Amino acid sequence: MGNDALLTKLREALGKDAVLTDTDVTDSYSRDMMPLAPSGRPLAVVLPSDVEGVQAVVRACAEANVPIVPRGAGSGLSGAANAIDGCVILVMTKFDQVLEVDSGNRLAVVQPGVVNLDFRNTVEKHGLFYPPDPSSYDWCTIGGNLSTNAGGLCCVKYGVTTDSVLGLEVVLADGSLLRTGRRTVKGVAGYDLTKLFIGSEGTLGVITQATVALRPLPQAPATLVAGFDHTDKAGEAVARVVREGLVPSLMEIMDASSIKAAEHYLNTDLGAGSDCQALLLCQSDSGGEAARHDLAALEQICTDCGATMAYATDDLAEGKMLLQARRVVLTALEEYGVWLTDDVSVPRTRIAELIQGCERIGQEVGLRIAVVGHAGDGNMHPTIVYAPDSEDEFARARKAFDDILELGLSLGGTVTGEHGVGKIKREWLEREIGPVGIRVHRQIKQALDPENLFNPGSMFSMS
Amino acid sequence: MGNDALLTKLREALGKDAVLTDTDVTDSYSRDMMPLAPSGRPLAVVLPSDVEGVQAVVRACAEANVPIVPRGAGSGLSGAANAIDGCVILVMTKFDQVLEVDSGNRLAVVQPGVVNLDFRNTVEKHGLFYPPDPSSYDWCTIGGNLSTNAGGLCCVKYGVTTDSVLGLEVVLADGSLLRTGRRTVKGVAGYDLTKLFIGSEGTLGVITQATVALRPLPQAPATLVAGFDHTDKAGEAVARVVREGLVPSLMEIMDASSIKAAEHYLNTDLGAGSDCQALLLCQSDSGGEAARHDLAALEQICTDCGATMAYATDDLAEGKMLLQARRVVLTALEEYGVWLTDDVSVPRTRIAELIQGCERIGQEVGLRIAVVGHAGDGNMHPTIVYAPDSEDEFARARKAFDDILELGLSLGGTVTGEHGVGKIKREWLEREIGPVGIRVHRQIKQALDPENLFNPGSMFSMS
Numbered sequence: 044m045g046n047d048a049l050l051t052k053l054r055e056a057l058g059k060d061a062v063l064t065d066t067d068v069t070d071s072y073s074r075d076m077m078p079l080a081p082s083g084r085p086l087a088v089v090l091p092s093d094v095e096g097v098q099a100v101v102r103a104c105a106e107a108n109v110p111i112v113p114r115g116a117g118s119g120l121s122g123a124a125n126a127i128d129g130c131v132i133l134v135m136t137k138f139d140q141v142l143e144v145d146s147g148n149r150l151a152v153v154q155p156g157v158v159n160l161d162f163r164n165t166v167e168k169h170g171l172f173y174p175p176d177p178s179s180y181d182w183c184t185i186g187g188n189l190s191t192n193a194g195g196l197c198c199v200k201y202g203v204t205t206d207s208v209l210g211l212e213v214v215l216a217d218g219s220l221l222r223t224g225r226r227t228v229k230g231v232a233g234y235d236l237t238k239l240f241i242g243s244e245g246t247l248g249v250i251t252q253a254t255v256a257l258r259p260l261p262q263a264p265a266t267l268v269a270g271f272d273h274t275d276k277a278g279e280a281v282a283r284v285v286r287e288g289l290v291p292s293l294m295e296i297m298d299a300s301s302i303k304a305a306e307h308y309l310n311t312d313l314g315a316g317s318d319c320q321a322l323l324l325c326q327s328d329s330g331g332e333a334a335r336h337d338l339a340a341l342e343q344i345c346t347d348c349g350a351t352m353a354y355a356t357d358d359l360a361e362g363k364m365l366l367q368a369r370r371v372v373l374t375a376l377e378e379y380g381v382w383l384t385d386d387v388s389v390p391r392t393r394i395a396e397l398i399q400g401c402e403r404i405g406q407e408v409g410l411r412i413a414v415v416g417h418a419g420d421g422n423m424h425p426t427i428v429y430a431p432d433s434e435d436e437f438a439r440a441r442k443a444f445d446d447i448l449e450l451g452l453s454l455g456g457t458v459t460g461e462h463g464v465g466k467i468k469r470e471w472l473e474r475e476i477g478p479v480g481i482r483v484h485r486q487i488k489q490a491l492d493p494e495n496l497f498n499p500g501s502m503f504s505m506s
Numbered sequence: 507m508g509n510d511a512l513l514t515k516l517r518e519a520l521g522k523d524a525v526l527t528d529t530d531v532t533d534s535y536s537r538d539m540m541p542l543a544p545s546g547r548p549l550a551v552v553l554p555s556d557v558e559g560v561q562a563v564v565r566a567c568a569e570a571n572v573p574i575v576p577r578g579a580g581s582g583l584s585g586a587a588n589a590i591d592g593c594v595i596l597v598m599t600k601f602d603q604v605l606e607v608d609s610g611n612r613l614a615v616v617q618p619g620v621v622n623l624d625f626r627n628t629v630e631k632h633g634l635f636y637p638p639d640p641s642s643y644d645w646c647t648i649g650g651n652l653s654t655n656a657g658g659l660c661c662v663k664y665g666v667t668t669d670s671v672l673g674l675e676v677v678l679a680d681g682s683l684l685r686t687g688r689r690t691v692k693g694v695a696g697y698d699l700t701k702l703f704i705g706s707e708g709t710l711g712v713i714t715q716a717t718v719a720l721r722p723l724p725q726a727p728a729t730l731v732a733g734f735d736h737t738d739k740a741g742e743a744v745a746r747v748v749r750e751g752l753v754p755s756l757m758e759i760m761d762a763s764s765i766k767a768a769e770h771y772l773n774t775d776l777g778a779g780s781d782c783q784a785l786l787l788c789q790s791d792s793g794g795e796a797a798r799h800d801l802a803a804l805e806q807i808c809t810d811c812g813a814t815m816a817y818a819t820d821d822l823a824e825g826k827m828l829l830q831a832r833r834v835v836l837t838a839l840e841e842y843g844v845w846l847t848d849d850v851s852v853p854r855t856r857i858a859e860l861i862q863g864c865e866r867i868g869q870e871v872g873l874r875i876a877v878v879g880h881a882g883d884g885n886m887h888p889t890i891v892y893a894p895d896s897e898d899e900f901a902r903a904r905k906a907f908d909d910i911l912e913l914g915l916s917l918g919g920t921v922t923g924e925h926g927v928g929k930i931k932r933e934w935l936e937r938e939i940g941p942v943g944i945r946v947h948r949q950i951k952q953a954l955d956p957e958n959l960f961n962p963g964s965m966f967s968m969s
Contacts, residue, residue, distance in 0.1 A: 259751025288722025490953035
């Protein structure tokens, strides 16, 4: 089947408004948010609105031997959703319904195109809580979250996306519909296919529905901010929090560059003092006495580790304002150039070493690197700033990006904590998991998608 | 290679004391605790003590085309570890070391032959907590827990085995060693192979090591016991606990038959009264004021739902005694015959229907069925009692076993909440997950174990 015949078939199946070929339009669907990743030009962008539509697309593309790149909103940071030349981009944003909220069993059934924040708001009306909260939560979709196994600020207490999912509905490479998992909170009938598809970055199938476990709505958080005049001291505080068994609901770290950028952008003073090298932001959502107890224990640890300032508040607005400083860092960095954010996760005892290493790498390449991260689970986002019109700076940014991954691995960490491998870290995945690991990936991919229909060349190559 | 050549090779690789062929001995390794499951006679039982030994066994058996059935202590309840005729039973109990406890990163590295309780005790000395606590925790091994994705009483708050595992080391069918996962709490580099091997019941590889995430040691639990004169009322209490967002650290249910058996066995009165149809046992390990608050809220719900008695205590010994009643039920039932315990998980709103359905099934087959279960996560263990010497009663027990699975499915549940599929629920797995699900299982098995070396015919057949 030629391309024209494929387009005709797609239009017949989905209606012509759901098949886009105008390159002005299709180009806007051809990239996610990662500047390093290559992208091609798609043959078409399709927007099915039901499972039968997805199945029709998959079958038609399989017959025409045209690869499919599934995507959601495009907030990804690994290029996993980037087009490859001649592919069909399968956009899932029309799957935008929360199909069910079952309070009695604390679960929901949701379509992949629902925006994370909309889903959170919907279940909140039932007094329930969906924890995964990637930074892009106000525009990323549940489907993208599932495909990348997204994390966020909640993870230190509530885990990542996979920890909230009970079951999936997936269209496979032959167009058949697989249902994985179940509606019960426990179940061991067969292999855990649910968690195999979560985080598979669109390489194994197209997720068309998810059944997720919800939690009780937590209490309004109380917040602690602590400043340190040396990164080591902040790192030691994080390690002690872990060692002493505290589980804050949020524990973020900002290095000196991040603090300065945020203060400048917000035109405020975070009270950390001019010699502040690291800021820890912690929250407890245990409520009332328990939260006060949590915060007092966290504050004690920070003080013991030499914090030069520590300030706790259970005022919700004030807590939000403090957290705002953490949330604006990437935007604040845009004042200095274009940012390129990395994503490594290290053992929680090695955070200070990672931050110091990034400072060294920044000096070596002559670029600003600001480190923000989810200290409570060791997932750091060193963010490199470069001039958008300088090829030389871009090349140096790219080198720094790789040096940070190297550093993360050398500290016993992983090359991606939550953003994924996509089209930028294939070689790094291979380095991290080794030849046996890559072979097993290929075997599984070959078993489920023998024609390499879904997102070929993303995450790993087949040879 | 013939059997004699294989035995020679195994003895060369492991030493002759680690290769057992005396049928008096090998027969004792040929079954787990599930009376319904078929078992064959192994060619040999081998007990390697290091990874190289496991690799040698796998390579030799592959060459000789002799299937391998991996096993731990044999506490399983699905026959997954049962021998098939002519197989090699690969016993992992010599892998009995806790290799590392890292308090700073709250993780441990453990070998599969370590007994669950020994592991719990070891990490407890570091102030840490390994949640999974299957009923056989004083003799089952971590390797068996991993292979079945074991649960226990902790799951309502802390999840099942898979929720605690960061990474594995696995010997594959070609003898190569795969390392999955990582030491960091977050990481999305590649497919989630860790969770694919967990719960795969020895069909995909041999787990030789696990890196597990630990939790802070919880507070000593406070306990609530509540009695109801109708199962519906207890079921409504469970649903309300879920709906109102309470997360007890334990929430068990016992039906009238279980209560009577336990009271008789312990020669005690649980204070539930003679008309008691269901008992709820709840704990909170939040400590102090928070635990008192949890228990008061749980007690209020039970009272609102019509509990005829409710008694709360933060006395540890008293709490243990009450929990003892739940823990002795299976042993207590042995007074009436042999027990056959089933394992279904249903949505938490359907627990009362399951218990009442089991009562009806018991009447239909003319056998005692006692229901105990993890009410907090809907995982019920209806336990059928039959006379050991009656073929007729055994046949009726078997019918009841199937009828309970049918009932579980009809209530939107799963045919196994934590015991696994093994050699007794293959047809039921197929019914639950359907032809597409079974096909995907076969594709993955074929990809990773093309010669069907590991535990062939367990969980599902290849045709």
